[in-house]
Amino acid sequence: MTILPEVDMQDNYHELSKIAGESLSMKKTLTLVDRAAKMHNVNVLISGEEGTGKSLIAKTIHFASVRCSSPFVTISMSAFPNDLLESELFGYEKYAFEDAGIARTGKIAEAEKGTLFIENIELMPAELQYSFFQFLSSGSFVRVGGLSRQKLDVRVICSSTVDLAEEVRAKRFREDLYFRLMVMPIHLPSLKERQKDIVFLADSFLDDFCKTNSLERMELSAPAKRKMLSYSFPGNVRELKAVVELAAVLTNSRLIEDEHIFFNGQRIVSELLSEELTLKQYNERIIRHYMEKYRNVVLVAEKLDIGKSTIYNLLKKWKEDETP
Incomplete structure (x- = not known):
């Protein structure tokens, strides 16, 4: 370089x-x-x-x-x-x-x-x-x-x-x-013209996302890499970055699998809508996902732009629901 x-x-x-x-x-x-x-x-x-x-x-x-x-x-x-x-x-x-x-x-x-x-x-x-x-x-x-x-x-x-x-x-x-x-x-060549760079760039975006959000380092599985290499990325580098960051949010582990790779957000919105959740249920689902991922009330409150008391009240509710 x-x-x-x-x-x-x-x-x-x-x-x-x-x-x-x-x-x-x-x-x-x-x-x-x-x-x-x-x-x-x-x-x-x-x-x-x-x-x-x-x-x-x-x-x-x-x-x-x-x-x-x-x-x-x-x-x-x-x-x-x-x-x-x-x-x-x-x-x-x-x-x-x-x-x-x-x-x-x-x-x-x-x-x-x-x-x-x-x-x-x-x-x-x-x-x-x-x-x-x-x-x-x-x-x-x-x-x-x-x-x-x-x-x-x-x-x-x-x-x-x-x-x-x-x-x-x-x-x-x-x-x-x-x-x-x-x-x-x-x-500037398109990603289609420089396919050998896709995995290199994906790893770079993933490392940067983890550092920015104070997360442990994540990795892309071999199937996840193959899935990305099979896609044309019409949105080029901008789209690749969005795909990687979305995958990092969706996974609950340090390894990103192919099931976490979505192009143009295809299936994510439709899957959530197909469950026909109420707005309250949807909000709770999002908060639960972020809490399971970050395990930090202050960080989740900042990311979702909500009050810490909202999260604490939900944590209390979830604990009560789990109590026999």
């Missing part, structure tokens, strides 16, 4: 090590991440399926660069209606539109001296693509409703879940903007 430069922000490297694995494709990717961090003015385009860790890669590049003490600002092209994206990105002047009672700074200005991370760049509206291309070309922009240009020092990292070259061919994405973004492309 490529060793990234040491900086004050170490959490991202710790998180990155969890999705890295041992495959050659990811080792090559990490080499590019290292290079991108050193070239702190170069635009970066991170591509990959949903759940492959694109935002984590972007953060790692930023915090490993000389820009690490300046803001890391994120905006997703899927988070706002198209007619609001321009003002979110560039900001606006007072009275620029009906509800603009005060001027507002946009995401670009918020990222001054730092990094602007744009998620789902493929969804950027056509009318905004030209304005953004102009900003990348000149380093300056005009707020919505404004006249004067502002020149800022901002590094841009974008992510995409689709092949932008295909979007260009289909006339859905500007070719000039595409080439501005493609100075340093980084592709």
Whole structure:
């Protein structure tokens, strides 16, 4: 695995090590991440399926660069209606539109001296693509409703879940903007492309879950590993992590069996609903499960966000029910 430069922000490297694995494709990717961090003015385009860790890669590049003490600002092209994206990105002047009672700074200005991370760049509206291309070309922009240009020092990292070259061919994405973004492309392979990493990553996620929740170390049984290896994980690393953490919650021992492995939560909800429990019974079932697992009233109360007295009352009730 490529060793990234040491900086004050170490959490991202710790998180990155969890999705890295041992495959050659990811080792090559990490080499590019290292290079991108050193070239702190170069635009970066991170591509990959949903759940492959694109935002984590972007953060790692930023915090490993000389820009690490300046803001890391994120905006997703899927988070706002198209007619609001321009003002979110560039900001606006007072009275620029009906509800603009005060001027507002946009995401670009918020990222001054730092990094602007744009998620789902493929969804950027056509009318905004030209304005953004102009900003990348000149380093300056005009707020919505404004006249004067502002020149800022901002590094841009974008992510995409689709092949932008295909979007260009289909006339859905500007070719000039595409080439501005493609100075340093980084592709994150899907788990399907790096199947040998599945068990490695699962073990890493499981160890981290146990440490975070002060649990004894757990292990995956051979059948559990085989079950995971037989699955395609369309949600990639994000889905694998969720599957492992759910299995850790469901097991009552230190060994996770294949019966504890559920994909997309398939069967769990249906099994609980098929019992047609009352809400009170369901709540008691959940509390009992957590108490059997953690055996700590304070910890369970914190995890379930309930009062300790509720748990103590249930423990008393259960004890009375068991008394002949």
